[in-house]
Amino acid sequence: MDHGESTYFVPAPSHWPLIGSIGLFALMLGFALLLDDQTLAGGYAAGIGLLVFVGMLFGWFGTVIRESRSGRYNDQVDASFRWGMGWFIFSEVMFFAAFFGALFYARHFAVPWLGGSGDKAISHDILWPHFVAAWPLLQLPDPANFTVAKEAMEAFGLPAVNTLILLSSGATVTWAHWGLKRDRRRQLIIGLAATVALGILFLTLQAHEYWDAYTLKNLRLSSGIYGSTFFMLTGFHGAHVTIGAIMLSVILARSALGHFTPTHHFAFEAVSWYWHFVDVVWLGLFIFVYLL
Amino acid sequence: MAEIALHGTEHGHPSGITRWLFSTNHKDIGTLYLLFSLTMFFVGGTFAMVIRAELFKPGLQFVDALTFNQMTTMHALVMIFGAVMPAFVGLANWMIPLMIGAPDMALPRLNNWSFWILPFAFTLLLSTLFMPGGGPAGGWTMYPPLFLQTGMAFPFVIFAIHLMGISSVMGAINVITTVFNMRAPGMVFRKLPMFVWTWLITAFLLIAAMPVLAGAVTMLLTDKYFGTSFFNAAGGGDPVMFQHVFWFFGHPEVYIMILPAFGIVSQIVPTFARKPLFGYTSMIYAVGAIAILSFIVWGHHMFTVGMPLAGELFFMYSTILIAVPTGVKVFNWVATMWRGSLTFETPMLWALSFIVLFSIGGFSGLMLGLAPVDFQYQDTYFVVAHFHYVLVTGAVFAIVGGIHYWLPKWTGRMYDERLGKLHFWLSVISVNLLFFPQHFLGLAGMPRRVADYAVQYTEWNMMSSIGGFIFGASQLLFLYNVIRTIRGSGAKASDQVWEGAHGLEWTLPSPPPYHSFTTAPEVK
Numbered sequence: 001m002d003h004g005e006s007t008y009f010v011p012a013p014s015h016w017p018l019i020g021s022i023g024l025f026a027l028m029l030g031f032a033l034l035l036d037d038q039t040l041a042g043g044y045a046a047g048i049g050l051l052v053f054v055g056m057l058f059g060w061f062g063t064v065i066r067e068s069r070s071g072r073y074n075d076q077v078d079a080s081f082r083w084g085m086g087w088f089i090f091s092e093v094m095f096f097a098a099f100f101g102a103l104f105y106a107r108h109f110a111v112p113w114l115g116g117s118g119d120k121a122i123s124h125d126i127l128w129p130h131f132v133a134a135w136p137l138l139q140l141p142d143p144a145n146f147t148v149a150k151e152a153m154e155a156f157g158l159p160a161v162n163t164l165i166l167l168s169s170g171a172t173v174t175w176a177h178w179g180l181k182r183d184r185r186r187q188l189i190i191g192l193a194a195t196v197a198l199g200i201l202f203l204t205l206q207a208h209e210y211w212d213a214y215t216l217k218n219l220r221l222s223s224g225i226y227g228s229t230f231f232m233l234t235g236f237h238g239a240h241v242t243i244g245a246i247m248l249s250v251i252l253a254r255s256a257l258g259h260f261t262p263t264h265h266f267a268f269e270a271v272s273w274y275w276h277f278v279d280v281v282w283l284g285l286f287i288f289v290y291l292l
Numbered sequence: 293m294a295e296i297a298l299h300g301t302e303h304g305h306p307s308g309i310t311r312w313l314f315s316t317n318h319k320d321i322g323t324l325y326l327l328f329s330l331t332m333f334f335v336g337g338t339f340a341m342v343i344r345a346e347l348f349k350p351g352l353q354f355v356d357a358l359t360f361n362q363m364t365t366m367h368a369l370v371m372i373f374g375a376v377m378p379a380f381v382g383l384a385n386w387m388i389p390l391m392i393g394a395p396d397m398a399l400p401r402l403n404n405w406s407f408w409i410l411p412f413a414f415t416l417l418l419s420t421l422f423m424p425g426g427g428p429a430g431g432w433t434m435y436p437p438l439f440l441q442t443g444m445a446f447p448f449v450i451f452a453i454h455l456m457g458i459s460s461v462m463g464a465i466n467v468i469t470t471v472f473n474m475r476a477p478g479m480v481f482r483k484l485p486m487f488v489w490t491w492l493i494t495a496f497l498l499i500a501a502m503p504v505l506a507g508a509v510t511m512l513l514t515d516k517y518f519g520t521s522f523f524n525a526a527g528g529g530d531p532v533m534f535q536h537v538f539w540f541f542g543h544p545e546v547y548i549m550i551l552p553a554f555g556i557v558s559q560i561v562p563t564f565a566r567k568p569l570f571g572y573t574s575m576i577y578a579v580g581a582i583a584i585l586s587f588i589v590w591g592h593h594m595f596t597v598g599m600p601l602a603g604e605l606f607f608m609y610s611t612i613l614i615a616v617p618t619g620v621k622v623f624n625w626v627a628t629m630w631r632g633s634l635t636f637e638t639p640m641l642w643a644l645s646f647i648v649l650f651s652i653g654g655f656s657g658l659m660l661g662l663a664p665v666d667f668q669y670q671d672t673y674f675v676v677a678h679f680h681y682v683l684v685t686g687a688v689f690a691i692v693g694g695i696h697y698w699l700p701k702w703t704g705r706m707y708d709e710r711l712g713k714l715h716f717w718l719s720v721i722s723v724n725l726l727f728f729p730q731h732f733l734g735l736a737g738m739p740r741r742v743a744d745y746a747v748q749y750t751e752w753n754m755m756s757s758i759g760g761f762i763f764g765a766s767q768l769l770f771l772y773n774v775i776r777t778i779r780g781s782g783a784k785a786s787d788q789v790w791e792g793a794h795g796l797e798w799t800l801p802s803p804p805p806y807h808s809f810t811t812a813p814e815v816k
Contacts, residue, residue, distance in 0.1 A: 008474070010396045010807070013306050013314035017405035024455060025412035032416070032447035035517050060401070076473060080398040083469040091461045091499045098507025098537055102522055105537075110530035119600045127525065142526035146519070222519030225528035232514065 009072045016060040023053030061250075065267075069259065078266055085270040089277045092240070096281055099236065103229040103288060107135050111225065114141050140224040149219040149227060155290035158209045162202050163286050166241075169198035170279045173248070173272045183262045185255070192252040195275070199245035206238050233289055237281055244278050247271045305806050313408075316400035317806065318385045319702075324407050325382030326695075330771070332374030332414065333688075337764055339367035344726075344760035347753050350745050360743035361429035362421065368432035369449075372549065373456045374414055376683065379691045380552040381406070381463045384491050386702065388467065390797035390804060391485045393476025393813045398469040406463040413455035420445035431741060433538060434509065436523040436531050440516050447517075450509045457502040464498035467491055476796070478815030485795055486569060489576050490555030493583045494548050500587070501544035508537040532597050539590035547586045549683060551579055553650075553690030554621055557643045559795075560697050561625050564640035565632030566792040571624040578617035578624075585614050595666045604663040611661035615654070622651055637790070638712035642693025645720045646686060653681030656731065671741075674734025680727045685720075692719075692770065699777055700785035704803040707777040711769060718766040725759025 030046025033039060067073065115133020116124030124131065128141040136152035153159065176191025213219040213230075221231045251271050254260065260268055306314070315321050342363045346354050355363070385403065389396055397403045420427040425443030428434075434449075442449065471484070471492045484492075512534070514520040521527025523534045554575075562569045569575065591599060591607030599607075625647050634640070656678040660666050669675060700706050729752035734740075738749045745753065776782065785802040796813055797804075 008395055011316050011401055013310060013316050014401050014404070015310075015314050017401055018313050018408050020405055021408040021412050024409060024458075025415070028416060028451035028455060032451055035447040035513075036444050079473045080469050083472050084399055084402070084465050087465045087468055087499055088461075091465075091503045094500050095503035095507050098504045098511075098540075101504075101537055101540070102507075102511060102533060105533045106522075106529060110525075110533060111528050113530075114525060114528065120598070123525070137528045140521075140527050144526070146521070146527050220519070221514065222521075223527075224521050228514070228520035228522055228527070228529070232511070232520065 009077050016056055020056040023049050023056050081266050099233050106225045111137055137224055137226040146224050147220045147222045149223040151217040158205050159290045162205050165198050165202045166279050166282050169195045173275050181262050188255050196248045240278050244275050315404050318389050318397045321403050321407050322382045322385030325378045329375050329379035332370050336367050336370035336375055339363045341764050344757040348757040350747050357743045362427045364741050365428045365432050376549050376687050384467055388488055389808050391488050392479050393796045393809050394474035395809055397466050398474050399466050402462050403466050406459045409455050409459040413452045416448045417452035420448045436534050450513045453509050457506045460498050460502045464495035467495040476812040476815055486558035487555035490551045490579050493579050494551045497544045497548050497583055501541045505541040535594045539593045543590045544586045549687045553687045556690045556694040557646050560639045560643040561628050563790050563792045564635050565629045567632040570627035574620055575624055578620040581617040592661050595663045596670045608663040639693045639697035641716045642689050646689045649685030672734035673730040673738045676740050677727050677730035700789045701802050703777050704785055705777050705782040706785050707773050711773045715769040722759045722762035726756055726763050729756045
């Protein structure tokens, strides 16, 4: 890979990081105000923050794409991006680990203890002696302030279909990568388009599943620890699928514009790593949230 | 990578305010981090002065109990996330590229973003002090259900922590990428300066720990506003679960704040002992071992919460195990000085006091790590004394030592040695007057985070407060010394600065050129 550059590219001063910080600040300030008193000011601040942030993403990534296409990134810069993306994904893994940890703790310690087993039998006797531990937990220790769910989620319905969809999308993105490496543009574009379509299909089915949970099963965030862990884990995963699908769409558009060569296409690989990461998290969800 | 001529040179030397706002230069961003940290050091220090003034006598003198608790909470949050961590990132920014022979950090724009998130995060956090109901008062550990009673400040604190986490993770990614990818030819891992090694391992801890904190505070947020019951037993959750998730972050966080300090001391001691660092390889393994152990010891923060006996034992044994690699490090520093030609310039004084006083903090840590006796110490001033010995006379002393050590390299001017020594001696005496009596207070049963106390604790508290005021005031000397050095008074510093200093950073002029190594140095 020779782009005529033997030097490490140190970019010129850039206004995008500061704009990104201002966007994040307005977004967070707006959310905080909304949570505090639901005033319009919070909504405006959050809206403006989001616009600034999205504008920053376009501007910053646009700059990077222009720099990359003008051949200023050598192999060493490419390696920096690889390390950076890899450790970013690892930090995301650890974010999900916190919620998986909460799920395991609730299932294996908190709920059984409340049900009177093990060292903590006393809290069962003193607090809620009639509570029976179960998982999925539908009958709460003290249902007074909660939405009582009628049913838990089942694994072998939509979730199993969604598993197949997401696993296939991992295959299609890899097939697209093979196409890119062999310089078969058609295969690349078809593969990417299929991946995006599968991602959107996944999200549609998940939205349907949420609707089903909310209306028919009466399962909410406020349905106790089962609803909390279910919606937070699948919700954050769904948010990541959404981000991944948006990134894949950008890569699809860039592929159509012919931005990538068989040897120089880190952006494609970064997004496909991210997509595989989302895929693996889903497998964890399917096993630990739905199946077991 | 035979030659690193800089692409960026065509945009020359930026000037004016945009030099700082839009910077992609590791030295400028390092300076920003350090100045921000210095500011927060004095903001958090002001909170500490309020605490010590209130505790000078029993009864309520200056502030009410709620304000007092806001001061303890904010003091911790500001000092941890605003003073100590950014100071280390600032030092990393300045020194890692110089030490490994790189032109800059690997991802310069991301570097700038990491910094510029911080002032906004602290605007969110500090603004809560002016809100109806005031700032957070439930302690920096944010335990539910108490912390969920925070008023308007609550979401501001949570989002401020999210932003600080984003900043830290991006900074850590940059450090790892720089160390892996930007070393000069010949700068193999077994030649990396100790500061770089400790920071590399710290960066792994940051990436693994900070997202877990983000998860924990997100669960707090949804518990308060969206009806989840992670920490609510009525819905099948458990408030103790928060403590587990929080301390899974919290204990690595403790080492995030001390490992780079180990690195700084490992740079300073060999320089002023005029001997190479003793046991270089064992130092690296020790830091690695401490880092790995940090993920399996979190339960020692919650011995009294009612864990199963197996948990108490596991966390006690794993905690005590940390004494082994830590001991390796302390003995290595001592062995480095053995039969060296020692001189005692200001950086060396700080490093020496670090070794002694950090060890005292380590010993009280051993006491706290023993589950049966921890039942007496839990939530007393003994804990406060312990973590201030490791964080103030540990982390902060190493940072101050490092600043004296590297300031001549950064500015090209020597700081005032007499003023430096005066600042050191005032600090080291007053800090012991400040924190040592707190051991006795704690053993006698004085609880932490309470504005008032029983009269029998008066004498030790008065002593501690007097120590605190002297320590606080002494830092103004430090500020003055730093400012006058930056402004160019003081003798010109040579390239090597210190007679016994070795490493790539000392081969560059003082101050180094705007773009450090435009041609990669060859390391033999």
